[in-house]
Amino acid sequence: MKTIIVNGTVVDTEPRPHVVPDATVVIEDGVIVSVEPRPDDRAEDRPDDRPDDRAGDSAGGWAGAWEEGTEIIDAAGGIVLPGFVDTHRHVWQSVLRGIAADATLGAYLDLVLGTLTPAFRAEDVYAANLWGAIEALDAGVTTVYDWSHIQLTPGHTDAAVEALRESGLRAVFGYAHRGTGDADRAEDEVRRVRSALLPSDDGLVTPALAAWGPVYGSVEAARADWALARDLGLRLSLHATGAGPVERLHDAGLLGPDVLFVHCNGIPDESLKLVAGSGGTASVAPVVESQMGHGHPETGRLRSSGIATGLGVDTVTDAPGDMFSVMRAAFAAGRAGQAAPELTVSDVLAMATIEGAAAIGMDHRIGSLRPGKQADIVILDAAAPGLAPVHDPVAAIVTAAGTAAVDTVLVGGRVVKRGGRLVGVDMDRARDLAVRTARHVTTQARTTSAR
Template identity: 50%
Template sequence: MTSLFVRNGLLIDMEPDPATAGPGDVLVEDGVITATGPGLPEVAGAEVIDATGMIVMPGFVDTHRHTWQAGLRAAAPDISFGGYLGRVLGEFAPRYRPEDVYTGNLAGALECLDAGITTLVDWSHINLTPAHTDAIIESLRNAGIRAVLGYCYGGDGGPDGLTAEGHRVREELFGGAGGLLSMAVAAFGPEIVSEEQALREWRLARDLDVPVTAHMGGHGAEGAERGLAFLQDNGLLGPGTMFVHPNYYTADALRRIADGGGTGSVSPLVEAELGIGYPATGRARADGMPVGLGADTVACGPGDMFSLMRAAYVLERARPGGAGLGFTTRDVLRMATIEGAEVAGLAEVTGSLRPGKQADLVLLRVDGLGQAPVNDPIGTVVLAADTRSVDTVIVAGRVVKRGGRLLRHDLPSLRAALAESAACVTGRPGSGRTPTPVPAS
């Protein structure tokens, strides 16, 4: 048995609601939290991490990110949603080789860990070939992050190709139980593709016994209602479905989704920037829908949870007529941890310090001039901390970042590979290869 003893930190737990537990310890055995509290006896042979002066809390959960786009960071600022579709998905994505996907996905996953995000829902719409898919999964495994791969078929085999490749991925690459990686079907959904294709996406998820994550509710009020009616008419509205960008749903629609067991993912910065609806954060939660936060894309937004929490907090409290003034820092921290874990289908695995859960932990330094003094620990995390605060990150009891530095990866080489890949796929000078021509639309 391997043991880890996190000693004398300022504990913030999330169950039943975010609260400061005071100075205390966390004991981890074989990757699982076995005890928390003040003055725990140390276990002989345990690795000891001194958390004195630091906040100890569950790792953040990002419920929606196109991780492969790490090399496109800030490549499309000040852009509209249509511009994003044309430039990032229409121009850049077809140029990605499996090697580019591996490099981008690895860099994106490590970016998450570096910022204290220990769990990631990777909405992956770069599965152009089986080799691309294999590269994505290899990158996530090598990163050491807990991840749900949202598999979105990108081949040219039509619905039959979707079914065949979906089964291959599930059976060959996710056949074993347990581990850090799991699978979901990332469905385009009936607001984007034909109803026939949407049916095949949901049927595939049911055949594979995996959840669905779909971009639904962010394409206008008419499309939101039409798509939701399609799910209801076909018996597809139920547990295990994550609605990404659910901003155009009415209160009645949000209640129907929540009553059916659906969840929501909000990307507050990108949604506001791209014009895909005012974030439904407080409205959705008020109607009973669990809601998590997502970075979506670093092509036009930041990739850290501190930025997302602040954006969600400010945009919600700025709703007209004071409608969001009841939204608190505790609410947004809950969304970034245990509520995000619920949205990702992992609430029994991660998201809090409850004994029996996987030890996905973050230790935050709060001794900087921008954080000290700590008058309200939760307020400090949401309003004052940033990526520089992330001292130590632990995933399933394994230390992946210590003393402010990621471990076990050659970061200079990865950054160089990412820069070379980005130069090629964007057509900028600096790459030693010629960009793949983009097919005419």
């Protein structure tokens, strides 16, 4: 099937964010074929016997389409750009929205991981992952790295993956062992996920290993996880702040281009050089890091060290779940007196798209409108209040746009949002499941704590 997006202002992100004026995006079988001048502007390409139906045609001459089965998406008055890439989110926490708004990192860990997590049943994980994935798509986030530390049983794992698949979101499912202790490691489960649940690296949902060590676990556990992941062809991701984590991995010979470091607040300059030299990447969650007290978001230091850096929501327990809020937090933090070079809006949009894709090892498939890539595309309504008039489309996306402006979303060429409304999903059912899950989890946790 062919889909053609016409009449929009196109913003591509490769090699750097830039505006492609008067461009038409052609998609075939879910893949971007071309980004080029509108075909109706090239009369020599139009068959002589084809009626010139441009007059009164808001789609610029494409009504009726040149080929049977072609869908025309009229993006008149809109901004067309690659879908956002969220490089770090705990999707299962969607049903805990705002529950830890004032919490420090320690308080969050005690409440969410210590008290609430044990109350989740497998069906609760399904409901939470479905609702979180829907939230991401609605906001124009087409790819999420789901750092999933809710693997209490194999049923919990199956439910998480099932929900991601059902949602239509492109996701990296980062399997994390059920706890931080060496005894909590479940190599057989990781192998089952790889062989039975997610055997392919080409689907919408692909596997990775979300590792605890050597931050929350031992160096020995880290060695075992790294060996396991590399044996199975899985990329790794870990939370890391301050001195210690990078150095321990370096000493153990575990650094590499398949390792994604999350947060990185306060990591010494020499350690950043080690990460950069290994080809490692980073994810920054500026809203959560600022509010929970991790430290100043390190976008400037990371990027000036030559480390591909993406952006992440992290958790909606105390942060919004959209990339617009994250981009603005990153932009503000990056210009708040750091010694590193100031961030520009172009830098920030790159981190939310192509650089984020590079951080999770997917820039060959997503993150830009380069022909041959998956058609993960967002169309913003540039006439929306608070966004119009648009002088600089890149600046408008980063500093002014919000979720209300997300008109159309495609994932792999499939329309999942049209005219400001999600399609192909039962919103009432998903919302009801999320609300019931939130009620069960919080009630069960209170009951258990009172014993």
